[in-house]
Amino acid sequence: MSYQGENIYLTGHCFRYITKEDVAAASMDKVKNAGGHVRLITKEAGPQDTSTKECLEDGASVPPPTPCLAQAGLAVKPPASRGYLQAVDSEGHPLYLRCQQPTGRTKQECKANAWDSRFCSLNCQEEFRIRSNNSYLRAKVFEIEHGVCQLCHLNAQELFLRLRDAPKSQRKSLLDAAWTSQLPLDQLNEMVRAPGEGHFWQVDHIRPVFGGGGQCSLDNLQTLCTVCHRERTARQAKERSQVRRQSLAAKHGSDITRFLVKK
Secondary structure, X not given: OOOOOXXXXXXOOOOOOOOHHHHHHXXXXXXXXXXXXXXXXXXXXXXHHOOOOEEOOOOOEEOOOOXXXXXXXXXXXXXXXXXXXXXXXXXXXXXOOOOOOEOOOOHHHHXXXXXXXXXXXXXXXHHHHHHHOHHHHHHHHHHHHOOEOOOOOOEHHHHHHHHHHOOHHHHHHHHHOOOOOOOOHHHHHHHHHOOOHHHOEEEEEOXXXXXXXXXXXXXXXXXXXXXXHXXXXXXXXXXXXXXXXXXXXXXXXXXXXXXXXXX
């Protein structure tokens, strides 16, 4: 059984996570300004191949240069593996990925345990994972709010579990009592066909991304059911549009030269 009628489409929130590209850019910028070089560190690699190579735009691997390649204007190609490009200062000390400060370990320790030199503390690692891993972020928010919408207080996780475990013939009737009139038909049909946790609740930025709430801590995150998230996204889209119009109006209003007539 499926839904029929008008389809309504809406673009959801755009989360801004820390990517490998961001880490690579920060590492290259650091050595460009302070000297040193970058190295590729991976969880799987052994000490012999974690501290002597660098990824370039064309995919080549070369020993750390002097001066740094960033000063020569070469761009970094983010690692295709699970690794990160890490900055190493001019004295040979690797820098932590998040705060870009020297590790304080001996060179031999950093070479032997390159992967363990990513973060200065467990808290630093936690904050990085929240900002860089969507699955981890969802899991941490779930630990606090358990899939309960913070606006309407619907237990969206419980609804998901009920729908997932129900026979397909009964799923539509379960949705009829909740969201039938408020969601796009293609989304409702997907919930009936193959319900997934992400269909029922999302992690939302309390302070929106366009307002500077992108790479944030857990304090700026909340659980919203799909309906509340949809409504809040639409409202914020209007706010963004209004801010853009006001900005353009202020820009044109201050440019009085366009009203002057040449004689």
